[in-house]
Amino acid sequence: MANTVFCKKYQQEMEALDRAPLPGAKGQEILQNVSKQAWQEWQLLQTMIINEKQLNLMQPESRQYVMGQMDKFFNNEATDKVSGYVSPDDITEL
Template sequence: MKRMVDCVVLKRKAEGLDKPPHPGELGKRIYENVSREGWKQWLERLVMIINENGLSTADPNNLSLIEKHMLGFLFGEGDYGQVPAGYRAGGGKK
């Protein structure tokens, strides 16, 4: 039987992740509260955030900012996680 969670992203019950997708307490929190589909939506948003802000996952300062965006997108905490200002889908000009 699939593990179900009350997904904070989808706002409904949905199939959970197989394992924590992030280290530490945040990873455990995500595992317990975010569905596969919710995590997929976060990964899509993450690509947008990285590209729009020119971030590098190899830079520890950028990882801290990415975590802030993650908390904002997944849990509505803080001022991060939204679509970047001026973003236009499909690569349109600002």
């Protein structure tokens, strides 16, 4: 059985990450409080945000912005939307 963690995004016990996804204290916090599913969902949203906003992660303000969006995502707060994105759940067949 895989390790579990109480996911702060979904407020339930879920499968845990295998290792810390980031170095340092922030990585350990994520490892202890975020499920594998929530992390995978964040990675998809993060990619869309970086691409849509054409962020350069070499710039400290871009990294800070992405980390702020990540905190909002895991705390179930509103994150910046990606313009033009339509969720597959919102698409209806004609």
